[in-house]
Amino acid sequence: MRLQELIPPEHVLLGLEARDKWEVIDRLVHHLEACGAVPVGQGKTFHEAVLARERSMSTGMERGIAIPHAAVDGLERVVAGLAILRGPSGEGVPFASIDASPAWLVVLLLIPRAHKLLHIRTLADLARHLGNEDVRRLLRSAQTTSEAWNALARTA
Numbered sequence: 001m002r003l004q005e006l007i008p009p010e011h012v013l014l015g016l017e018a019r020d021k022w023e024v025i026d027r028l029v030h031h032l033e034a035c036g037a038v039p040v041g042q043g044k045t046f047h048e049a050v051l052a053r054e055r056s057m058s059t060g061m062e063r064g065i066a067i068p069h070a071a072v073d074g075l076e077r078v079v080a081g082l083a084i085l086r087g088p089s090g091e092g093v094p095f096a097s098i099d100a101s102p103a104w105l106v107v108l109l110l111i112p113r114a115h116k117l118l119h120i121r122t123l124a125d126l127a128r129h130l131g132n133e134d135v136r137r138l139l140r141s142a143q144t145t146s147e148a149w150n151a152l153a154r155t156a
Contacts, residue, residue, distance in 0.1 A: 003129055003152035006080045006122070007107070010035050012145045013083040021060075021095045021103070025050050025068050028081045028108040037079045038110065046072050046110050060097030064140075065130050069109035071119055078122055079110040084139055084148060105130065105139055 013031055018024045029050065033043035049070035053059070060066045083106045085092045092104030107126055111119045129135060129152075138151035 003126070004149065006078060006126075007082045007149070007152060009145055009149040011037060011079075011081040012148050013081065014142060014145050014148055015086050016083040017086050018093055020093055021054065021058075021066065021068070021106075022051070024066075024083060024085065024093060024103075024106050025054065025108065028068075028083055028106065032079060032081045032108070032110070037081075039074055042072075042074050045074070046070065050108065050110070058096035060095030060103055061127065061130075062097055062099040062101065063131070063136065064092055064097075064101055064104045065127075065136075066095040066097065066103035066106045067109060067123060067126055068106065069111060069119075069123065071111050071113040071116075073113050075110055075112045077112065078115075078118065081108045082106070082148070082152075083108070084142065105136065 029043055029047040032038050038046055049072050050068050053070045054068050059068045085104045092102035095103035135151055135154045139148055142148035142151060
């Protein structure tokens with residue numbers, strides 16, 4: 001799956017400042033709702049689903065990456081948002097990651113519940129693509145949303 005197809009430029013938040021992972025999730029879900037990426041009135045339900053998933057097990061990966069996600073009803077396709085964070089210290093926010101590093105690159109996924117295989121494949125594709133050091137370097141140095149979105153093409 002091409003990340004540029006999964007995450008359109010209007011779903012990218014660059015330089016997001018947040019205190020913690022809960023605020024990151026909140027801001028991303030609200031942004032997706034404001035963009036019209038999720039059905040009107042479903043934002044709160046989707047937000048709660050992502051929070052419940054995160055409470056059950058952290059989605060912090062390693063190397064500064066987190067992929068909060070949830071399987072939800074009411075969607076026909078995967079909806080994704082990308083945030084490149086600037087925490088209070090400038091280093092991202094704690095995300096209870098595997099390597100204990102703060103997350104500065106967060107991809108939020110809302111996946112149709114009926115598409116279990118798609119759920120697993122999308123998570124695996126994201127982890128593989130974002131594991132590319134060049135992609136992470138380009139994303140971290142992006143000065144514009146367009147630069148961040150173009151960096152996603154490096155994963156193709």
